[in-house]
Amino acid sequence: MSAADLLRRSAAELADALASGETTSVELTRASLDRIADVDGAVHAFLHVDAEGALAQAAASDARRAAGAPASALDGVPIAVKDVLATEGLPTTCGSRILEGWVPPYDATVVARLRAAGLPILGKTNMDEFAMGSSTEHSAYGPTHNPWDLDRIPGGSGGGSAAAVASFEAPLALGTDTGGSIRQPGAVTGTVGVKPTYGGVSRYGLVAMANSLDQVGPVTRTVLDSALLHEVIGGHDPLDSTSIDQPLPDLVAAARLGASGDMSGVRIGVIRELGGEGYQAGVQQRFDEAVRLLVAAGAEVVEVSCPSFVHALAAYYLIMPSEASSNLARFDAMRYGLRVIPEGVENPSAEEVMRATRDAGFGDEVKRRIILGTYALSSGYYDAYYGQAQKVRTLISRDFEAAFAQADVLVSPTAPTTAFRIGEKLDDPVAMYLNDIATIPANLAGVPGLSLPAGLAPEDGLPVGFQVLAPALADERLYRVGAALESLLEKEWGGPLLDRAPALEGARR
Amino acid sequence: MSTQTADTLLSFEEALERFDPAMGLEVHVELNTVTKMFCGCSTEFGAEPNTQTCPTCLGLPGSLPVVNGKAVESAIRIGLALNCEIAEWCRFARKNYFYPDMPKNFQTSQYDEPIAFDGWTEVTLLDGEGAGETFRVEIERAHMEEDTGKSLHVGTSGRIHGADYSLVDYNRAGIPLIEIVTRPITGAREKAPAVARAYVAHLRDLLLGLGVSDVRMEQGSLRCDVNLSLAPRVSAGSTTDVPLGTRTETKNVNSLRSVERAARYEISRQAAILVEGGSVLQETRHWHEDTGITTSGREKSDAEDYRYFPEPDLVPVAPSRAWVEELRATLPEPPREHRARLQALWGFADLEMRDVVAAGAIPVIEATVAAGTTPQAARKWWLSDLARRANEQGVDLSDLPITPEQVARVQALVDEGALNDKLARQVIDGVVAGEGDPDAVVAARGLAIVSDEGALGDAVDRAIEANPDVAAKIRDGKVAAAGALIGVVMKDMRGQADAGRVRELIIEKLS
Numbered sequence A: 001m002s003a004a005d006l007l008r009r010s011a012a013e014l015a016d017a018l019a020s021g022e023t024t025s026v027e028l029t030r031a032s033l034d035r036i037a038d039v040d041g042a043v044h045a046f047l048h049v050d051a052e053g054a055l056a057q058a059a060a061s062d063a064r065r066a067a068g069a070p071a072s073a074l075d076g077v078p079i080a081v082k083d084v085l086a087t088e089g090l091p092t093t094c095g096s097r098i099l100e101g102w103v104p105p106y107d108a109t110v111v112a113r114l115r116a117a118g119l120p121i122l123g124k125t126n127m128d129e130f131a132m133g134s135s136t137e138h139s140a141y142g143p144t145h146n147p148w149d150l151d152r153i154p155g156g157s158g159g160g161s162a163a164a165v166a167s168f169e170a171p172l173a174l175g176t177d178t179g180g181s182i183r184q185p186g187a188v189t190g191t192v193g194v195k196p197t198y199g200g201v202s203r204y205g206l207v208a209m210a211n212s213l214d215q216v217g218p219v220t221r222t223v224l225d226s227a228l229l230h231e232v233i234g235g236h237d238p239l240d241s242t243s244i245d246q247p248l249p250d251l252v253a254a255a256r257l258g259a260s261g262d263m264s265g266v267r268i269g270v271i272r273e274l275g276g277e278g279y280q281a282g283v284q285q286r287f288d289e290a291v292r293l294l295v296a297a298g299a300e301v302v303e304v305s306c307p308s309f310v311h312a313l314a315a316y317y318l319i320m321p322s323e324a325s326s327n328l329a330r331f332d333a334m335r336y337g338l339r340v341i342p343e344g345v346e347n348p349s350a351e352e353v354m355r356a357t358r359d360a361g362f363g364d365e366v367k368r369r370i371i372l373g374t375y376a377l378s379s380g381y382y383d384a385y386y387g388q389a390q391k392v393r394t395l396i397s398r399d400f401e402a403a404f405a406q407a408d409v410l411v412s413p414t415a416p417t418t419a420f421r422i423g424e425k426l427d428d429p430v431a432m433y434l435n436d437i438a439t440i441p442a443n444l445a446g447v448p449g450l451s452l453p454a455g456l457a458p459e460d461g462l463p464v465g466f467q468v469l470a471p472a473l474a475d476e477r478l479y480r481v482g483a484a485l486e487s488l489l490e491k492e493w494g495g496p497l498l499d500r501a502p503a504l505e506g507a508r509r
Numbered sequence B: 001m002s003t004q005t006a007d008t009l010l011s012f013e014e015a016l017e018r019f020d021p022a023m024g025l026e027v028h029v030e031l032n033t034v035t036k037m038f039c040g041c042s043t044e045f046g047a048e049p050n051t052q053t054c055p056t057c058l059g060l061p062g063s064l065p066v067v068n069g070k071a072v073e074s075a076i077r078i079g080l081a082l083n084c085e086i087a088e089w090c091r092f093a094r095k096n097y098f099y100p101d102m103p104k105n106f107q108t109s110q111y112d113e114p115i116a117f118d119g120w121t122e123v124t125l126l127d128g129e130g131a132g133e134t135f136r137v138e139i140e141r142a143h144m145e146e147d148t149g150k151s152l153h154v155g156t157s158g159r160i161h162g163a164d165y166s167l168v169d170y171n172r173a174g175i176p177l178i179e180i181v182t183r184p185i186t187g188a189r190e191k192a193p194a195v196a197r198a199y200v201a202h203l204r205d206l207l208l209g210l211g212v213s214d215v216r217m218e219q220g221s222l223r224c225d226v227n228l229s230l231a232p233r234v235s236a237g238s239t240t241d242v243p244l245g246t247r248t249e250t251k252n253v254n255s256l257r258s259v260e261r262a263a264r265y266e267i268s269r270q271a272a273i274l275v276e277g278g279s280v281l282q283e284t285r286h287w288h289e290d291t292g293i294t295t296s297g298r299e300k301s302d303a304e305d306y307r308y309f310p311e312p313d314l315v316p317v318a319p320s321r322a323w324v325e326e327l328r329a330t331l332p333e334p335p336r337e338h339r340a341r342l343q344a345l346w347g348f349a350d351l352e353m354r355d356v357v358a359a360g361a362i363p364v365i366e367a368t369v370a371a372g373t374t375p376q377a378a379r380k381w382w383l384s385d386l387a388r389r390a391n392e393q394g395v396d397l398s399d400l401p402i403t404p405e406q407v408a409r410v411q412a413l414v415d416e417g418a419l420n421d422k423l424a425r426q427v428i429d430g431v432v433a434g435e436g437d438p439d440a441v442v443a444a445r446g447l448a449i450v451s452d453e454g455a456l457g458d459a460v461d462r463a464i465e466a467n468p469d470v471a472a473k474i475r476d477g478k479v480a481a482a483g484a485l486i487g488v489v490m491k492d493m494r495g496q497a498d499a500g501r502v503r504e505l506i507i508e509k510l511s
Ligand SMILES: [Zn+2]
Pocket: B036, B039, B040, B041, B052, B053, B054, B055, B056, B057, B058, B174
């Protein structure tokens, strides 16, 4: 089997190939590393590649398999990890200068689970600094490029993980989603991304942006692969107090069931507030077509209204910066990370070193959010801002409850537009924030969401994302409906959408 | 600050003539849980710096807290012992401020939802005027939080200003703390400083009884902040409400005596400012044990804003009522009942018991009795010799370098006839001086009573020979004269003889 052939296979197919002895983990891992060497100069999905470590883990995996004792179904399938997750012995920068060179002494729980399941870790992927952004342009280490058009953004904050998967550098990746950072990059790169139910996957070792919103999730090319990965990383973790102490639903079975394409008996709610005005015509068109496919497959479609969603963005931009301003206080040059000695100050005090370090180590978007959050939490403003935002959050949860009384899943376009050009929205933060308008409500309410490709927008030929939302703890519904739509669409397209992405070999560095 | 200008003080008596003090006491108690508040690290005191740390208590990026259930249990028991309501549902909150000894630059604490609130307790004044008098102190709240690390400022001054560099030990970071806050204590007037001290002593005994803390003030496991303000004195019987004055917060007062002294000092200092028409600055002040004064710390203005918000990494604490009642059943009896029971058990007269209470000697006497000493003997040791020593050293009885078990051993040696009272005092001296256990001191100093009849007989013979007049009187039946000979023999034996046996020998030989 050629390396190119291996690279384009899904993780589920690779798992089968490993199980049948058709390939080895070392072969797969080497193919991924070679691909990274070939195309990452142009894509810049990775901040750090651990070739040596990945190959050693692959060799160990092959040994387990030879001994007839694979650690999991995905044992030996390589994976890329977003740089916001702590990896023992591997640099973890969160896309920030302030953590340049920091090597955590411990693994995030999800990383530990990857290791326990035998997935070789290829490296750490690029992201907006501390996950703050929707384009990966806010990485202190330079932007990631969208494999569909290298002049465009791959979404964010997890643009690196999405681009790594979309450019066939890795079959699987981990992302994190606070307001859409898994789903929106999935939408604009033509890949699949899942934000699990809040508490469904451990946050231990995830460098927090907004603790009450953050969730780790799969970034893959197929719905089934997301389900397989979700089952590896999900489930209760005593180290995370917000982790749910309940067994995961059978996600892989739901994905396999959905792949039959039969949607009869499934009620689908189209969210009136997430669509129409403000949504790119081609995005809306592909979304509507996908809904019609589901109807044709037997689904019942209703329109649902979630009136509080119009306040979601405002509430999000109070809660998220509030939590972030507190989380980021620890980066003070005292214990780890960057330390900047202020120039021209004799015997600088700890306070002066903190100030100089934070000034030099944080980018503008991070500073903007720290200032916003500090302000929103200040005495005298707390009730009007943070307190009010929490009330909006409750209203949004009630909207979801009412909507889920009418439908099993809710659907919307994942993002209002396709990938915009690098630099296009850098000077207009609010325009950038608006890109998350359809993904944020799920984070505020803690419900799970999935994005999968719905085709290419006719006007620009770029991928469009289709979002499925389910009630908390009912993540299996995402996989059932997602897998069904995926199989229906691929039948129409005659293959995966990514087959239509441009080849990257020989792309400019 | 590099220079400390001496404050002008008004005499305590004059200050009290013109002003009424109001006090609020904030006590921080380190719990004696095996592990820290939010991680599994050990809380053992005195380990090598930074050896009892992990990603969570170092605040490493990505780490998360998990609440120590034992600490919650202790917090509830403390709340119950202070007659508090226990919250049915409460949350932790982040208190945000930057300081190098705080790993996350926020302290995980509780803000407007404390685990325990609206309680009260009764304290008994210890000594001096009003000893034995009882005051009711209202408890506003008791909440859970984590301790910070400890900064060590290296340099000539030992203080943060002028230090060459600073080191931080994070072993203490994350140790569970309970902060107990009183409502303003008013109406104590000249007894206010004594009430403050008695309150802290009472809390210490109560916490010790609960077994939730080592309550060692000198190790910082119990620390007190004294908030104090003055209001113009209102005449007795006046019904006018006088608003509380501007308060100062004197930090980390680390002994019972200092609590009293710091309160007295602040009354005199603030009064001197107010009589001159000045105004008291709302600020944090530092207590100086050596000089007995407070100095200005940072100014505490309205600008200080901790930006509290609920800790999103922790779920609410919701102790079930059944559990709370279960914990209530584990409480030791309240101090007042405890005292009454002990008095009956020990057979102390009211006055004797009052002295015991005033000296804060109940726990040490209890422990000494538990180690086998009679109550009267235990009382005698702790209230005479040891109380005098504690007084001289300005420490509390329990902080003396001698344990109740050691005192009990000394008394046991007396009871066995191996020591007499005079020798026993020397043994106590030796133990306090750090020479080791009572038996070690007896051996090292050679203090045991000579029970060698031959040596004793020789000494008696020598005494009779040297004092023929006295010997003659005794032969004539004037037994009372034996005292003079006993003294001679005891001196000859350097005190190491049993005076009773000496007396017997003298009578025997002269009859
Ligand atoms: Zn720890």
